[in-house]
């Protein structure tokens with residue numbers, strides 16, 4: 001995979017070079033316009049959420065299922081241009097995964113709209129690989145599913161396996177892999193191709209330090225191959241290293257949107273006390 005993986009992305013001192021933000025003339029890849037996403041949960045119990053109320057409900061076997069609405073995204077608007085890599089940060093439940101799923105077209109907007117140029121690819125914890133099949137077969141199937149020809153799949157096979165770094169396990173069914181190994185293979189398969197919009201949900205969290213470094217490098221390359229990258233991560237280091245821009249979500253709304261360093265700094269100081 002050497003050719004794919006070694007881009008000239010560091011300066012003379014070995015530091016990562018962060019590109020300038022794209023100008024307004026660069027075409028947008030994703031436009032999110034006043035997006036609202038509301039989950040409707042059926043079967044939630046109506047009434048107070050305190051312990052005596054819950055105890056009473058259970059003792060009396062009260063079962064009054066109700067419809068509850070969870071407003072996960074509440075009026076989010078932003079534009080992402082070609083060549084940008086955007087980190088999404090925020091507390092648990094702030095709406096990061098929901099926003100990614102909406103951009104990928106997996107969740108319909110309750111209000112507002114999402115426009116994308118090209119096919120967004122969501123690479124998440126649940127990216128579909130068949131755990132009953134060997135890693136080897138999943139590599140080939142994954143390549144075909146992404147639209148590569150069988151010939152191209154064969155050509156890239158060695159690169160993918162080397163990048164994933166899972167050694168002899170490649171012949172064994174994926175259910176014998178640790179979750180970290182599964183993640184690495186998913187990332188290696190998805191990253192072999194350039195995507196118009198690549199979205200990554202915590203995929204790098206389980207890799208070891210060396211794999212993370214390689215993945216961060218590859219994300220920068222994907223971004224430079226003219227696509228856009230979205231990354232959800234709780235690791236602020238990964239976000240600062242990989243992203244040019246960061247959006248901080250708080251209770252389904254944008255709290256701050258700007259260059260990676262300033263937003264991560266503001267977020268760290270807000271959450272440290």
Ligand SMILES: Nc1ncnc2c1ncn2[C@@H]1O[C@H](COP(=O)(O)OP(=O)(O)OP(=O)(O)O)[C@@H](O)[C@H]1O
Nearest residue numbers: 039041070072090091092093094095096097098099
């Ligand atoms: N399928 C669902 N049905 C109902 N509510 C949901 C569903 N998925 C998420 N939610 C709710 O939507 C809100 C946003 O969740 P989301 O998973 O997008 O947050 P997140 O920022 O990705 O969280 P985390 O950092 O914990 O992964 C939360 O209040 C969550 O409880």
